[in-house]
Amino acid sequence: MKFPNPVSVKWIAELIQAEIVGDAFSKVYGINEIHKVETGDLCFVDHPKYYNTCINSTATHIIINTKDVKVPEEKNLLVVEEPFEAYLMIVNYFRPFTFTTKAISDTASIGKDTIIMPNVFIGKKVTIGNNCIVHPNVTIMDYSEIGNNVVIQAGSVIGSDAFYYNTKKHRDVWYKRMQSCGNVIIEDDVEIGAGCTIDRGVTASTRIGAGTKIDNLVHVGHDTNVGRNCLFAGQVGIAGAVTIEDGVTLWGQVGVSKTLTIGANAVVLAQSGIPSSLEGDKTYFGYPAEDAQMKRRELVWIKRIPELWKKVMENK
Amino acid sequence: MKFPNPVSVKWIAELIQAEIVGDAFSKVYGINEIHKVETGDLCFVDHPKYYNTCINSTATHIIINTKDVKVPEEKNLLVVEEPFEAYLMIVNYFRPFTFTTKAISDTASIGKDTIIMPNVFIGKKVTIGNNCIVHPNVTIMDYSEIGNNVVIQAGSVIGSDAFYYNTKKHRDVWYKRMQSCGNVIIEDDVEIGAGCTIDRGVTASTRIGAGTKIDNLVHVGHDTNVGRNCLFAGQVGIAGAVTIEDGVTLWGQVGVSKTLTIGANAVVLAQSGIPSSLEGDKTYFGYPAEDAQMKRRELVWIKRIPELWKKVMENK
Amino acid sequence: MKFPNPVSVKWIAELIQAEIVGDAFSKVYGINEIHKVETGDLCFVDHPKYYNTCINSTATHIIINTKDVKVPEEKNLLVVEEPFEAYLMIVNYFRPFTFTTKAISDTASIGKDTIIMPNVFIGKKVTIGNNCIVHPNVTIMDYSEIGNNVVIQAGSVIGSDAFYYNTKKHRDVWYKRMQSCGNVIIEDDVEIGAGCTIDRGVTASTRIGAGTKIDNLVHVGHDTNVGRNCLFAGQVGIAGAVTIEDGVTLWGQVGVSKTLTIGANAVVLAQSGIPSSLEGDKTYFGYPAEDAQMKRRELVWIKRIPELWKKVMENK
Numbered sequence: 001m002k003f004p005n006p007v008s009v010k011w012i013a014e015l016i017q018a019e020i021v022g023d024a025f026s027k028v029y030g031i032n033e034i035h036k037v038e039t040g041d042l043c044f045v046d047h048p049k050y051y052n053t054c055i056n057s058t059a060t061h062i063i064i065n066t067k068d069v070k071v072p073e074e075k076n077l078l079v080v081e082e083p084f085e086a087y088l089m090i091v092n093y094f095r096p097f098t099f100t101t102k103a104i105s106d107t108a109s110i111g112k113d114t115i116i117m118p119n120v121f122i123g124k125k126v127t128i129g130n131n132c133i134v135h136p137n138v139t140i141m142d143y144s145e146i147g148n149n150v151v152i153q154a155g156s157v158i159g160s161d162a163f164y165y166n167t168k169k170h171r172d173v174w175y176k177r178m179q180s181c182g183n184v185i186i187e188d189d190v191e192i193g194a195g196c197t198i199d200r201g202v203t204a205s206t207r208i209g210a211g212t213k214i215d216n217l218v219h220v221g222h223d224t225n226v227g228r229n230c231l232f233a234g235q236v237g238i239a240g241a242v243t244i245e246d247g248v249t250l251w252g253q254v255g256v257s258k259t260l261t262i263g264a265n266a267v268v269l270a271q272s273g274i275p276s277s278l279e280g281d282k283t284y285f286g287y288p289a290e291d292a293q294m295k296r297r298e299l300v301w302i303k304r305i306p307e308l309w310k311k312v313m314e315n316k
Numbered sequence: 317m318k319f320p321n322p323v324s325v326k327w328i329a330e331l332i333q334a335e336i337v338g339d340a341f342s343k344v345y346g347i348n349e350i351h352k353v354e355t356g357d358l359c360f361v362d363h364p365k366y367y368n369t370c371i372n373s374t375a376t377h378i379i380i381n382t383k384d385v386k387v388p389e390e391k392n393l394l395v396v397e398e399p400f401e402a403y404l405m406i407v408n409y410f411r412p413f414t415f416t417t418k419a420i421s422d423t424a425s426i427g428k429d430t431i432i433m434p435n436v437f438i439g440k441k442v443t444i445g446n447n448c449i450v451h452p453n454v455t456i457m458d459y460s461e462i463g464n465n466v467v468i469q470a471g472s473v474i475g476s477d478a479f480y481y482n483t484k485k486h487r488d489v490w491y492k493r494m495q496s497c498g499n500v501i502i503e504d505d506v507e508i509g510a511g512c513t514i515d516r517g518v519t520a521s522t523r524i525g526a527g528t529k530i531d532n533l534v535h536v537g538h539d540t541n542v543g544r545n546c547l548f549a550g551q552v553g554i555a556g557a558v559t560i561e562d563g564v565t566l567w568g569q570v571g572v573s574k575t576l577t578i579g580a581n582a583v584v585l586a587q588s589g590i591p592s593s594l595e596g597d598k599t600y601f602g603y604p605a606e607d608a609q610m611k612r613r614e615l616v617w618i619k620r621i622p623e624l625w626k627k628v629m630e631n632k
Numbered sequence: 633m634k635f636p637n638p639v640s641v642k643w644i645a646e647l648i649q650a651e652i653v654g655d656a657f658s659k660v661y662g663i664n665e666i667h668k669v670e671t672g673d674l675c676f677v678d679h680p681k682y683y684n685t686c687i688n689s690t691a692t693h694i695i696i697n698t699k700d701v702k703v704p705e706e707k708n709l710l711v712v713e714e715p716f717e718a719y720l721m722i723v724n725y726f727r728p729f730t731f732t733t734k735a736i737s738d739t740a741s742i743g744k745d746t747i748i749m750p751n752v753f754i755g756k757k758v759t760i761g762n763n764c765i766v767h768p769n770v771t772i773m774d775y776s777e778i779g780n781n782v783v784i785q786a787g788s789v790i791g792s793d794a795f796y797y798n799t800k801k802h803r804d805v806w807y808k809r810m811q812s813c814g815n816v817i818i819e820d821d822v823e824i825g826a827g828c829t830i831d832r833g834v835t836a837s838t839r840i841g842a843g844t845k846i847d848n849l850v851h852v853g854h855d856t857n858v859g860r861n862c863l864f865a866g867q868v869g870i871a872g873a874v875t876i877e878d879g880v881t882l883w884g885q886v887g888v889s890k891t892l893t894i895g896a897n898a899v900v901l902a903q904s905g906i907p908s909s910l911e912g913d914k915t916y917f918g919y920p921a922e923d924a925q926m927k928r929r930e931l932v933w934i935k936r937i938p939e940l941w942k943k944v945m946e947n948k
Binding site: 055115117118119133135136137151153154155188191193194195210213215216217229231233234235248252253270271300302303305306308309312316 | 413414416417418419420435437453454455457471472473476477479481487488490491493499511512513515533535537551553555569573589591603614617618620621623624627631
């Protein structure tokens with residue numbers, strides 16, 4: 001998330017009650033997770049194991065719970081006891097969740113010839129392009145960006161919060177939500193079925209590429225990046241931060257684990273499970289998803305075990 | 317889809333800008349897909365591979381992109397460059413998607429003692445019988461027909477559009493929706509859980525037979541024909557144009573591939589996947605779903621591979 | 633379900649037209665299923681196979697279709713021809729489903745600083761604690777009890793009716809719903825994703841323990857009891873009357889069969905299927921879910937079958 005305008009390190013330090021190590025007048029442009037962060041952005045880290053990764057990332061400003069680290073001269077530390085709480089304070093300042101009784105926000109922008117059906121909710125600063133159809137009982141949460149010729153069928157939810165938690169098992173409540181401040185971007189000519197859920201990015205965007213078509217009851221996790229002209233059949237589930245390249249087909253009930261990549265034009269057959277990255281231009285099947293032909297041969301081999309057993313007994 | 321009144325071949329030709337080969341005054345009763353088409357209906361075909369199937373189907377009138385075919389005397393051709401676009405024009409003429417701000421259409425008919433809860437959407441020409449309960453946040457799309465004593469739990473969607481696309485990978489947008497003009501028919505005493513989605517037929521009907529009970533988050537694809545007294549547990553997914561005969565039980569998370577048939581009184585155990593037709597009166601399990609007892613024995617055989625390995629090594 | 637005030641056996645007998653065998657003035661406190669019933673409660677039984685179980689349960693009053701049974705002196709029989717119909721009459725008397733045009737019931741109680749977004753339905757006697765967020769298009773059915781700091785994301789359904797039927801295949805309609813009169817209890821700090829469905833208990837409660845976090849499109853069946861600090865990823869499906877102890881993690885698309893127990897701190901990997909109880913503090917995988925390491929080794933063994941075959945052929 002970028003801030004509407006850059007602020008100073010000093011301003012942030014006052015907001016989160018931090019001690020500054022570095023340049024109080026340096027500009028802060030936004031806050032992002034370590035793998036999304038850009039120069040000028042803030043990042044936060046609270047575990048010594050990740051100190052170095054964070055300090056050596058592209059982040060210019062680091063919210064951290066120690067002063068006892070080496071930092072390149074151009075980077076600034078904001079030292080607090082609880083960096084995670086500081087992150088939440090910043091998100092709540094810039095993108096607070098706000099109560100409304102309006103089903104369609106005054107700050108939403110809706111294009112020409114776009115049809116919004118009854119019982120739809122459209123949140124703050126949502127933009128919807130031209131010639132779209134948003135069917136009844138759809139929910140489009142704050143900051144979602146939707147292109148032209150997009151169809152969203154009934155009951156779907158765009159921009160729900162990420163399933164992304166800070167875990168500390170010594171707390172009474174083990175899991176504390178890393179509050180989302182990202183959004184969902186749906187490009188032109190995308191069609192989304194009924195009863196789907198597409199989570200927004202934690203600090204960046206979940207993207208559905210142009211021309212992609214999604215069937216009913218499909219779940220797409222936070223920060224997932226879906227290419228152009230993909231096809232997801234019913235009840236497909238995709239975890240967070242996955243990269244799905246152009247032209248990928250996932251058949252019904254396929255499950256995709258987090259942060260992996262599926263190469264362009266891959267086809268994954270129904271009910272397969274994908275625990276790790278897959279090369280493009282191939283057909284996959286099974287759990288863990290493997291080359292479909294190989295997997296089919298495996299099923300034949302399994303059926304031959306009794307015969308094999310018999311042969312072994314005869315050999316004795 | 318049948319037209320409200322029959323029209324002439326000439327009238328259709330003018331609508332879609334087609335050249336007529338045959339009888340301009342012959343009557344056209346409706347438009348349907350090749351496997352649903354009846355005498356007097358229109359059908360369309362754009363690939364030479366399917367010319368003959370279409371011409372030899374029950375269709376009386378054929379929208380096609382060539383004049384260079386042999387046709388029985390009683391049949392008529394409507395020749396256009398893009399038959400698929402012609403199909404869309406006809407559907408848009410007879411069943412256009414129309415904007416409304418009304419959550420419950422004036423043209424819907426709702427029976428005696430039927431309860432419609434808040435935040436429900438009911439579209440054009442929907443009919444609902446007597447003594448039904450439609451729970452909050454349900455969406456019932458245009459032309460759905462619902463019998464007596466039907467319960468639809470919260471958040472479900474009846475009559476969403478089919479996931480059915482015309483694929484041309486040389487286009488910028490690969491998949492172009494074959495617009496649905498069919499409907500959903502839900503017979504008496506059916507109960508549908510929360511968060512379900514039932515797609516309407518592309519040109520014909522998706523049917524849920526009398527007395528069938530469906531749990532939560534179940535997806536039923538377009539043109540699927542479900543018999544009487546079936547039982548579908550949570551998160552079952554059924555693709556398009558499937559035939560499920562009477563008394564079939566599908567346990568949780570079962571996935572069913574398209575166009576196949578499941579015989580009467582078959583039982584399919586949880587998480588099974590069904591890639592091809594199954595005989596009735598049996599119990600199935602696994603992927604691909606097979607006789608449950610056989611499949612269980614297979615699992616036992618797999619566990620014996622290490623023992624088998626050991627034996628083979630000893631035999632050496 | 634407990635009645636608002638205790639009633640006499642005589643009063644119940646008049647409501648359901650039963651003959652009393654026992655003390656007409658004994659007090660009846662509620663009606664419950666056999667495994668939930670407490671002293672002073674009613675229970676019903678209609679099949680000779682279950683007569684003894686019911687009579688020997690904690691139930692004080694038994695609705696039954698025979699007089700020809702031995703009953704302890706302190707217990708009372710209410711004899712009717714159709715005990716199941718009598719059950720429905722009692723439920724309909726005490727917890728009738730009632731029509732409303734109000735999206736938020738006057739009898740619901742909503743705590744301080746709790747945000748209810750547009751298009752939400754909140755039923756009769758629902759209680760919601762402080763500092764909760766109920767997102768758009770959520771449905772919360774009658775009698776649900778929701779704690780503090782609870783988040784329910786868009787489109788979810790809390791308190792849908794149980795998928796629980798009385799089966800008689802000689803009837804025209806085979807399955808007759810055992811009408812739910814229980815509720816859902818969601819404890820403090822629970823977060824529920826978008827598009828989830830949580831069924832209420834048939835006569836008792838479905839419980840989601842404090843601090844538990846649930847991702848999108850998850851289904852939780854009736855009477856299931858989920859402990860504290862559990863984590864359920866997207867599209868998990870849990871059947872009825874399951875016990876899930878504290879700290880259990882279920883990854884994406886896991887399916888859990890009915891009435892079993894998953895021990896504390898168990899982890900079940902994605903797409904696994906759980907047909908029977910699992911001990912705590914272990915990691916599970918596959919169908920049927922087994923120790924994950926063992927199951928992974930099994931996958932390796934399967935890949936070695938062709939090699940094994942070759943060896944056996946050489947040994948010949």
